Amino acid sequence: MNTVTGFTFGVMLILISFPACYAQLRNGFYTDICKINVEETVQRIVFERNQKDSTLVAALVRMQFHDCFVEGCDASLLLKGDDTEKTAGPNGSVRGYELIDEIKTELEQKCPDKVSCADIIVMATRDTVAFSRGRRYEVETGRRDGSISRASDAIANLPSPSISVFDSIEVFKAKGLNATDMVLLLGGHTIGKASCGNFESRLYSSPPDSSMDRSLAEKLKMICPKKTEGSNAGQADLDQNSASTNIVDNSFYQQIRMNRGLLSIDQKIAFDMLTAELVKTLSNDNVQFFTRFGAAMVKLGAVGVKVGNEGEIRKDCKFVNNPAAASSSTTPTTTQPSIPGMLP
Ligand code: HEM
Incomplete structure (x- = not known):
């Protein structure tokens, strides 16, 4: 390839790749x-x-x-x-x-x-x-x-609510998100509700799920009474701080650190060695949660x-x-x- 052809080829390459770089x-x-x-x-x-x-x-x-x-x-x-x-x-x-x-x-x-x-x-x-x-x-x-x-x-x-922390990290990784992003995004459970079918197995398991606070378990059993067939229509708040329903804040992390997580995966991130430190940090710092949750939503x-x-x-x-x-x-x-x- 002589210099002129090489130059033309280079320019064409730049032009071809330009829309791809620009389109973001x-x-x-x-x-x-x-x-x-x-x-x-x-x-x-x-x-x-x-x-x-x-x-x-x-x-x-x-x-x-x-x-x-x-x-x-x-x-x-x-x-x-x-x-x-x-x-x-x-x-x-x-x-x-x-x-x-x-x-x-x-x-x-x-x-x-x-x-x-x-x-x-x-x-x-x-x-x-x-x-x-x-x-x-x-x-x-x-x-x-x-x-x-x-x-x-x-x-x-x-993912299913019963997924392990390790597997959940893998699921997020497959989307280009890391374990930190996962913990921050699960902070989305500071708002909204889950229906009984997504957590009632934790209430009636044998032996009982020791990772759930006993008074919370008793309260949830009233919402989701044991059924022999079919599923319950009841729902409960994902963030068990009743003062914080539908408010985007860090109280979800505080609740799960008190064993008051509703979903199995929510509770697991509170004390798993892969996620516990970040959960603790976020539970103590609402301002940090605000900033980092927004950044994770952008990601x-x-x-x-x-x-x-x-x-x-x-x-x-x-x-x-x-x-x-x-x-x-x-x-x-x-x-x-x-x-x-x-x-x-
Ligand atoms: C391992 C990952 C996750 C699992 C297994 C999971 C699972 C669930 C389940 C089972 C419910 C209850 C649905 C129902 O009963 O109707 C729920 C609700 C919800 N999830 Fe997740 N979730 C995950 C991650 C996320 C993420 C990353 C976000 C947001 C960034 C999020 C936001 C929400 C919200 C806001 C609700 C409440 C919806 C409402 O009240 O209408 N979740 N999730």
Whole structure:
């Protein structure tokens, strides 16, 4: 190759690779793309809804987790259809879909075809955390929406509440998140509820689960009486500090250090040698929790994102733009969980 050809080749290489480098998440992605202020629009709608429903924060924080862990943060969780992610057992109690639709409808009117459903989930979650006494963190935007949504992928990627700390760390590692991120993100259990079916085995095991505070166990038995068949409809707070329900703070870590964790995995991180030190630190320092939880949510929001020319900007968060083209990719697969402790 002579010098001129070599130079031309080099320039072409730079040009080819430029869109890939440029196409990444960044703060304020929509500033020059829409005439309206997209982040303010999302914030206003979330504020109105949050005033009426203080449980919204739990719904959205969980929605972001369940979206990002399956096919990346690409709003695949929102897709409607037979055997899509939202039909999978672990997503059965995921809430908040109407809010995302409401935001999307307004944004489509004011800035059509530009704002992804995946970004709306992340922005709305950030805002509801801030309105629930958490600290506001800056989010990056520029995600694109995916078209693959399979129930089997949700089952294979979402951990079961009885998972061990070691296996859970492996699950998070597979998403590019480390054990510290895992402990910080499990702080999401400072809000919201779990239904009896997700913790009642801890109440009636033989011998009794000694890692649960006895008075808490007695209280929970009233909510989830022993049944010979079927499951209980009852629910209990994930953060057992009753003064802190739906408030984003570090009291979850304080509770689990007093053996008052509801889910098995929540309780396990309190004293496992891999996580105990960080749990202790966070339980003693609310300010540190605020800052680090926000940073961990930003990191969660970057998992497996589609950017640049990948994916699409859906017009309706519930449907891909061209169902015929996408139908072959939403066909359920037979993927099975490979890590012990994952939901069957
Ligand atoms: C090992 C990881 C995790 C497991 C096994 C797990 C499991 C669960 C389970 C079983 C529930 C109760 C669902 C129900 O009964 O309806 C729940 C609720 C919840 N989870 Fe997780 N979770 C994990 C990680 C996370 C993460 C990383 C976040 C957020 C960053 C999160 C946020 C939430 C929230 C906010 C709720 C309450 C939802 C509501 O009240 O609507 N979880 N989780």
